[in-house]
Amino acid sequence: MKKSKVTIYEVAGKANVSLATVSRVLNYPEKVKASTRERVMGVINELGYRPNAIARGLASRKSTFIGIVVPDFSRASVAEAVNGIALLANQYGYQILVFPAEGENRSSKDVWADVVASQVDGVLYLNDLVTDKDVEYMNTMSVPIVIANVLLDKDQTMPTVNIDYERAAYEITKKLISRGRKQIMLAQTRREYSMNNAKEIGYLRALKEAGIDPIVLRTSGKPHVNYPVVTDFLRKTTVDAIIGVRDSIAVACLNVAMDLGHNVPNDIEVYGFQNTRTALLARPQLSTIDVPTFEIGKRSMEMLSILMNDEPLDQNAVIIPYGIVERGSTKQ
Numbered sequence: 001m002k003k004s005k006v007t008i009y010e011v012a013g014k015a016n017v018s019l020a021t022v023s024r025v026l027n028y029p030e031k032v033k034a035s036t037r038e039r040v041m042g043v044i045n046e047l048g049y050r051p052n053a054i055a056r057g058l059a060s061r062k063s064t065f066i067g068i069v070v071p072d073f074s075r076a077s078v079a080e081a082v083n084g085i086a087l088l089a090n091q092y093g094y095q096i097l098v099f100p101a102e103g104e105n106r107s108s109k110d111v112w113a114d115v116v117a118s119q120v121d122g123v124l125y126l127n128d129l130v131t132d133k134d135v136e137y138m139n140t141m142s143v144p145i146v147i148a149n150v151l152l153d154k155d156q157t158m159p160t161v162n163i164d165y166e167r168a169a170y171e172i173t174k175k176l177i178s179r180g181r182k183q184i185m186l187a188q189t190r191r192e193y194s195m196n197n198a199k200e201i202g203y204l205r206a207l208k209e210a211g212i213d214p215i216v217l218r219t220s221g222k223p224h225v226n227y228p229v230v231t232d233f234l235r236k237t238t239v240d241a242i243i244g245v246r247d248s249i250a251v252a253c254l255n256v257a258m259d260l261g262h263n264v265p266n267d268i269e270v271y272g273f274q275n276t277r278t279a280l281l282a283r284p285q286l287s288t289i290d291v292p293t294f295e296i297g298k299r300s301m302e303m304l305s306i307l308m309n310d311e312p313l314d315q316n317a318v319i320i321p322y323g324i325v326e327r328g329s330t331k332q
Contacts (some may be wrong), residue, residue, distance in 0.1 A: 006049040009115045015043040018140065022117060064094045066304065067120035069111060071102045071127045076247075076276035077293045081126055081149055089098055092305055094121075101127040112137035122304045124148050128193045144307035148300035149293060151194035159313060161300040163322040165195045165273075169202030169262025169291045172243060172271045172324060177210045179331060181241040181269060185215040185229070189251045196245040199273065203243060215239060219249065226252035240268055247272035251282045254329055270329040284328025292320055 012022045017040060024032050025040040032040075066089055082098070089096055097118055101111050108134050115123060121235055123145045124214075125138065130150055138158065140147050147160040176184050184193055184204045189196050200216070207214050213238065219229045228252050242257070244250025250272030256266045262269055264284060272279055272288035279286035306313055326332045 006047045007109060008116055009109055010047060010050070010114055011040065011043050011049050014047065015040045018142070023119060027119060038180070064092075064122075064308070065097055065118070065120045066094050066301075067089040067097050067099055067115050067118060067123045069099045069101055069115065069123065069125045069127050071129060072100055076278065077149070077274050077291065078126060080293040081297035081300075084294040084299075085124060085148075085301045086297075088298055088301040088305070092301075094305075100127070108133040108137060112141075113255050116141070121165045122146075122308045124300055124304055125150060128195050129191060130194055135205075144304055146304045146307070149291075150218070151198055156314065159303050159307070159316050159318075161296050161303065161318045161320065162195075163289075163296075163320050165198040166202040166205075168273070168322050168324075169199040169243065170206045171202075172289065173203045173206035175324075176241045176243075176269060176271075176329075177206065177212065179269070182212055183215060183239045184212065184241040184243065185217060185237070185239040185253075187242055187244040187253050188216055188218050189221055189245060189249070190218045191221075193245075199243075208235070221246060221249065223248065223252060227256060230256045231260070232306055242268060242270045244270070244272045247274050247276045247278040247286060247288055250286055250329075251278055254282055254284075254286065265329055265331045269331060275323075275325055279325075279327070282329065283324050287327045288325050290323035290325050296320055 008022050012018060017036065020039055021032065021036065025037050029037055039260070068082060068085060070082065071118055086096060095119060099111055099114055120143060122143050122296055123141065124151060125145060125147045128150045130152065135152065135156065145158055147158055149162060151162060151165070151288065152158065173184060184207065185201060204214055217230065217233050219226050226249060234256055242250065242253045244253055250270055254270045258264055262268045270286065272286045273291065275288045276291040279288045299320065305312055
């Protein structure tokens with residue numbers, strides 16, 4: 001059986017040193033005391049560890065490299081945030097390395113091993129499927145990290161840039177209630193994403209205040225999965241409003257509702273989240289929460305640059321204002 005690839009985490013664990021120490025042994029051995037260097041090299045040879053070629057190549061670089069951890073580029077919101085990051089990174093003269101967090105057999109350990117091996121000077125974390133392991137690895141990093149458009153537990157102190165997702169969901173749910181809607185469905189993801197969980201909390205809070213029972217459908221973010229799931233659900237369940245945690249999910253619900261003979265927005269009103277191009281392509285066009293992801297990317301890059309220059313931040317948790325865009329899928 002083929003032996004699995006040895007990671008930098010295994011080397012650090014066996015040598016009882018930090019990840020940063022292993023990286024320094026590989027790239028700047030003269031900066032590590034002899035006894036530690038010999039112990040780490042002994043483990044490297046024993047385990048047969050082969051460092052990432054990128055780490056070797058960056059050892060003598062003069063440029064500043066920023067690592068961006070993303071879920072994937074299929075989401076319009078991710079692309080917009082990266083565009084905002086790239087705008088400022090170019091102005092600052094920084095180089096960008098992107099690390100996809102999602103993929104077949106790709107774990108948090110794999111992602112952070114790649115980040116560490118690449119010797120970046122700072123990290124922007126945009127992957128909203130954040131796990132306890134991710135937070136654990138982030139806390140071991142010896143370079144600044146800023147969390148962009150991702151929610152962490154309230155006891156975490158890492159710098160963050162977000163909108164108030166809970167408040168946004170609460171606000172649009174209250175709008176629907178004020179217009180007489182009483183069977184409001186939340187089209188939620190099956191996987192637990194940090195921001196979507198906050199949206200559900202806001203939705204449930206508004207319904208509880210109004211004494212209305214929640215209707216939650218958990219589905220996939222993939223269109224080919226959404227349509228049959230939503231179709232089956234709406235055939236069995238009466239709703240008069242729908243909130244999708246993403247524009248793409250909201251549009252799938254809008255299309256299915258119309259295919260089943262409902263009038264949008266008279267019979268069923270629909271809101272989405274993010275205000276992506278998908279919202280404009282829908283017919284009727286989708287009402288949605290406008291999440292300024294480009295601005296979130298810019299602000300997070302600005303904060304990271306401040307931290308990399310060893311300067312203090314004015315705010316550790318930045319909340320960017322959001323908007324509500326009313327279009328044809330809701331009654332105004």
